[in-house]
Amino acid sequence: MKALVTGFEPFAEHPHNPSQAVLALLPERVGGLELVRATLPVDTERVRPILKGLYREHQPAVALHLGLAAGRPLVCLERLAVNLLEFDLPDNGGHLLQGTPVLPEGPLALLTRLPLRAIQARWKEAGIPSTVSNSAGLYLCNQVMYLALAWLPPGVPAGFIHLPPDETLALARPQAYVPLKTQAQAVVLALEEVQKSIPPGP
Template identity: 40%
Template structure:
């Protein structure tokens, strides 16, 4: 059986919860198709987000990596096409702010996702779940992590499919914020299960 490393993030900025953390915890240990899921929740901190992810990669030795992040304000599931070599944006949970910084000084300008993102979108839409490919993962921790993971596997010459998927707010978070669309938490989890099934 193949192993999938599925990561979510802890709450950050003004969000009291993060639906990606709940998905990673809920799916941990599940068997979906030919995949066994190893779920992990990562810190929102430039100082150790990648280090914690790398520990999980070394521990689990996954056959694929699916990184999840919250994009409150989006109204659909959005697999990311590309991560760029730039860290910028709001302060992280340690209060650190990055501005116009290279993630890897000698790294390429960008990495494309090696997950089957079009297949993901087609499968989700077929089930009536709003989805679409996104061409920007931003420049915050989501982009940072995707870039680091892709750089790691390329540098190690390991053909491990990896990429990032942004999800909307859960209904609970949307109600709390009051101005963003939301999906039921279980529907978000089911959407991730559907995408994992597409890896077969």
């Protein structure tokens, strides 16, 4: 079984994105899951075909998407994605969407398929600060989460984790942060819990 784990390239005033950097710290496998890692563009038009191509090529049994929440000091599990894009700054392609649906015919919101409480309990045991968030924002993170939940089969666990600043961003601008190694540990523990939630094959 393959687990697709994605992060985003740097964007806006951030020269470094922990969601991209953390991919290099992940193992090749987590339990029975073979990890496929990919960096997505922060471009609302380019990300759609790239994401669809990753799903088509790898047919993942799990999709875990990561992004940076620069203003949040904790690792955040996202509960839902909404069918709306409302950018407060242009993406890397210069697009500034306002009141645009992710999918015009899609439902208003889609719930994560990750076992949120089980993941958060594992993080608590490991001493990793975390929270469950009810808003993935209205930018590219929300777009990718919504597309994952809309495009992947209902039985595929899929969801989104927002990562806080790491030590590299904190050096550039002093702020609360979680070390990148700890963020990688959080991702691995999340994947372990997700694997437990997958029904055994025939």
